Amino acid sequence: MGLFGKFVGNQCPCGSKRDLADCCGRYLDGGASAPDAEALMRSRYTAYVLKRKSYLLATWHPSTCLATLDHELEQPVKWLELTIKRHTPQDADHAEVEFVAHFKVNGQSYNLHEISRFVREGGQWLYVDGDAS
Numbered sequence: 001m002g003l004f005g006k007f008v009g010n011q012c013p014c015g016s017k018r019d020l021a022d023c024c025g026r027y028l029d030g031g032a033s034a035p036d037a038e039a040l041m042r043s044r045y046t047a048y049v050l051k052r053k054s055y056l057l058a059t060w061h062p063s064t065c066l067a068t069l070d071h072e073l074e075q076p077v078k079w080l081e082l083t084i085k086r087h088t089p090q091d092a093d094h095a096e097v098e099f100v101a102h103f104k105v106n107g108q109s110y111n112l113h114e115i116s117r118f119v120r121e122g123g124q125w126l127y128v129d130g131d132a133s
């Protein structure tokens with residue numbers, strides 16, 4: 001049982017309707033690697049919700065990764081819901097995921113609609129970058 005065993009009975013923030021410990025928690029605590037880009041996308045959303053900075057940095061491609069997420073994680077963002085619109089594998093090691101993330105800042109509601117690009121290197125899926133609309 002990993003770090004997230006104590007979250008058994010808590011629904012995963014990514015919207016899978018599974019327990020956190022059986023869903024993104026397995027990836028966040030290092031017990032397993034996300035098997036595809038959608039699973040990585042979900043786990044990164046969950047990491048934002050739980051402010052797991054080390055996981056966010058570890059799953060971000062070095063070519064585009066911010067040196068620090070301190071500023072991002074200090075924002076008073078309340079993440080509400082993740083909707084995966086599309087998961088499009090392009091070849092064995094490249095995929096796109098289109099998603100909408102719903103969040104609030106200071107009581108105001110926002111949607112982030114993004115098409116994100118992912119690459120698999122050394123068996124590990126990584127977030128590269130994305131186009132927000």
Ligand SMILES: [Zn+2]
Nearest residue numbers: 012014023024
């Ligand atoms: Zn999840």
